[in-house]
Amino acid sequence: MGHENEAAAAEPILLREVRDGVATLTLNRPRARNALSTALMAALQEAVDACAADEAVRVVVIAANGPAFCAGHDLREMRARPERAFYEALFAQCSRLMTSLVRLPKPVIARVHGIATAAGCQLVASCDLAVASTEARFATPGVHIGLFCSTPMVALSRNVGRKQAMEMLLTGEMVDAERARQMGLVNRVVAPERLDEAVAELAATLCAKSPLTLRIGKEAFYRQLEMPLEEAYAYAGRVMTENMLARDAAEGIDAFLEKRRPVWQGR
Known part of the structure; x- marks a missing residue:
């Protein structure tokens, strides 16, 4: 080279x-x-x-x-x-x-x-x-x-x-x-x-996706890969709970139910 x-x-x-x-x-x-x-x-x-x-x-x-x-x-x-x-x-x-x-x-x-x-x-x-x-x-x-x-x-x-x-x-x-x-x-x-x-x-x-959701998901993906199965599920459950409480998750679910485009706020 x-x-x-x-x-x-x-x-x-x-x-x-x-x-x-x-x-x-x-x-x-x-x-x-x-x-x-x-x-x-x-x-x-x-x-x-x-x-x-x-x-x-x-x-x-x-x-x-x-x-x-x-x-x-x-x-x-x-x-x-x-x-x-x-x-x-x-x-x-x-x-x-x-x-x-x-x-x-x-x-x-x-x-x-x-x-x-x-x-x-x-x-x-x-x-x-x-x-x-x-x-x-x-x-x-x-x-x-x-x-x-x-x-x-x-x-x-x-x-x-x-x-x-x-x-x-x-x-x-x-x-x-x-x-x-x-x-x-x-x-x-x-x-x-x-x-x-x-x-x-x-x-x-x-x-086009929620930046918060992608951040949460990317971190969780790599972290759970190194865990045993039961520990990975427990960790992922905690992650999903926190994610569910985020503003973007509420907005995304409401938008889906109301058949409209979501407006992401990244929080």
Whole structure:
């Protein structure tokens, strides 16, 4: 994975646009195949944190410029600093970023137009939803270079079945977009020319929902996954009770019974 030349280096490594409640965060290291350098991860972390605090943002889309979506960690940067402390800090930074996407109180959609490998595959798996072009490809290929994709494994194994995750991790082989959909890594696969339209449609659908309800539901979804069955039901029951007492739930139910559109207040 190469570094940008001087002209490209003048470009921001992350682009941010907010339109109609949708914040699009675009990885912008095309010559480096959007490798997750420490600088790019820091920029993405800052943008994700800003989206969490911005009431105008209802949905976040992670996109990328250039031929690849994200080719994983920046191997040149990693080899330039062969130090335990650097590696520990690097993987902690990446883990915090991926966890932030899961904890973000708003839905996150990955817009995947090209390859998503290693930590790039982890990035897709860490998003709540993913829409992929038929040209997208996915892999955890660390095994080819003697570096097992252990941190990407955490997100991957929480999205696909064990046998499928192990096959990707042990072989490092590329998986096409349709196979990734069948495995549960992505939600929808569309022709390249329809990718923006499909992402926009999904984002608009989410923006039409109560932001409070989506926040409650997203948090509950991930928390209950880690619980035993009885504990999960007890927790979900408490969540639904609190949700039922919210203004938006009363409005939504009344609107349904009265056959009208609900007016969400986010409380």
